[in-house]
Amino acid sequence: MQKILILGANSAIAQATARRYANEGAQFYLLGRNKERLEMVANDLQVRGAKEVDFHTLDANEVADHASALEAAIQSLGQIDILLIAHGTLPDQVACQASVDETVAALQTNAMSVIAFLTLASQQFEQQGQGSIVAISSVAGDRGRQSNYVYGSAKAAVSIFLQGLRNRLHRHGVQVLTVKPGFVDTPMTAAFDKGPLWVQPEKIAEGIHRAIDKNKDVVYLPRIWWLIMLVICRIPERIFKRLSL
């Protein structure tokens, strides 16, 4: 039975992933901002077969609260087999360009809060000598583009941080999985028109579950994005800078 800690448990990808593990009888500790909604998610996982579900509110941006939240989670779970970090926002690029506050806030939520929590959690995993650290990054972090480089740079920071963490924790038997979804149909992307490349969060959840089982390091979901990003990252900068992407 897996013991799973989720930060951003109310997000669509987190819920879809948690359901897969609830089927298998996992035990959960959920962290998120909205208590009523955490309870709705907890009840759902319980009916779907979770052995036990505990939850607590945490605003990831309140970095000072991370330590006590993590401690309570460890208290409840005993040890952490899987940590899933799934919170995030999709900042408005144009608004960020016009506002230092917006840009800093976007980086705070999507990069700093993740890195802060990982810093604390990695100590626990190093000590445990096992388990999986899973964080949702994005294909947007692979190359900066004018349409969303604030979000992209936050995700790039997360990806590089995870890469270093993986290098550090590998010898301790800990998996560090960087998840890079493409376009996912979630409340975060509600404002977009959805084309053929868009997928449902259940599809991402399936890929995350598989990547954890297979002890992967980095996974593009759906996998077609590995090819797409391979091409995008190979375009020379002197050409890339002229494109409107």
Added chain:
Amino acid sequence: MKAYTSWGRYPKLAAAKVERPRWRDDVLPFTARQSLLAYGNGRSYGDSCLNEGGCLLDTRGLDRFIHFDKTTGVLRAEAGVLLTDILQFCLPDGWFLPVTPGTQYVTLGGAVANDVHGKNHHGAGSFGCHVRAFELLRSDGQRLICSQHDNAALFQATIGGLGLTGVILWVELVLKRVAGTVMEVESQQFSALDGFYELSEQADQRHEYSVAWVDCLARGPALGRGWLFSANHAQTHDIPSPDRAGGWTMPLTPPVSLINRGSLRLFNQLYYRKPRPASQRQHYQPYFYPLDKIRYWNRVYGPKGFLQYQCVVPPGDERSAIAAILARIAVSGTGSFLAVLKRFGNRASPGLLSFPRPGTTLALDFPNQGADSLRLLENLDALVSEVGGAIYPAKDARMSTAMFKASFPRLSDFVTQRDPGMSSSFWRRVMEE
């Protein structure tokens, strides 16, 4: 990305806006100018799940379970949960849907809003008979928990209320105990309509479930010939390996309907002649949901879609009326592989606009051939209304105002409970609004 059509793919009516709530506490976009309609999984056949020019509320995001008591079988879940998900989680614990329609891909909210029925209507009544309570969000923002005791008038109006009384947020349902996934199925051939009545009268006493396939092209002395399939849940726990998961997918819409006079005649001959064991054990999936094995089977009718027709005629005149209807269909030479006959029982639903009522029900689909199809169905309506029968709104795309009003004598009580902020293309059509 997603097309909001009905299952018959006729008529095609576009909503001006689609909203997708994800949480029960979401604030809904009620405005005075634009009417709202909940859209579940789009399995209604005609226009009752469409709202041309209005706002559709895709409720599939409300797909959480809330509570399940494994000792009493009482399940509370959000309205967008599919019946297939309920089976998946409850069957391993020995619980089954108290009533299930012919597809498991309907939402819980949709099952209530259409007060769906199944092969066990003669004993169990309709879906609404097993609903203990639900929460209704009205367009004025009120959230009301409705049951037979609280907000009883709204409870009765919402069951079978076609989504017009507000948005159902969650439903509390009483499941039924079963031993496992196995069905004991009896198959009996009948060579004419009278045979159906004889066999189903006996079968209904000994079986929880019964339904007949009828050859809609048979005429003369063979009129109404077919097969009766009756079943009970097996009392044993052994589970035959379920059929290969997945099944087939109809990958695209053919340019013309694949169901035509020739293919239908051939299929019906083969299906009627096919030898079947008198009794067999079968997994519940192929017994209850034969068509669910083919994803998007509705595409088989081509781009123009199809019209589903389901009527019920009251006891007394039922034999002669069904015979007249079948004769009229046989003359037309059109119809579907899956024409279904079933006798409804006496158990009354709480729903004001509930369709099932004592008598015989006939359901089948017709490829959409424009005016010819509409004329045929009008003719059938005349035969149904002559004996005081009714047409099922969930499957309708064309019945007249008069036919609708004649079908639902408690309509005026319903109208007083309707939410003025909710509407559908069906409602505006039959009420001539």
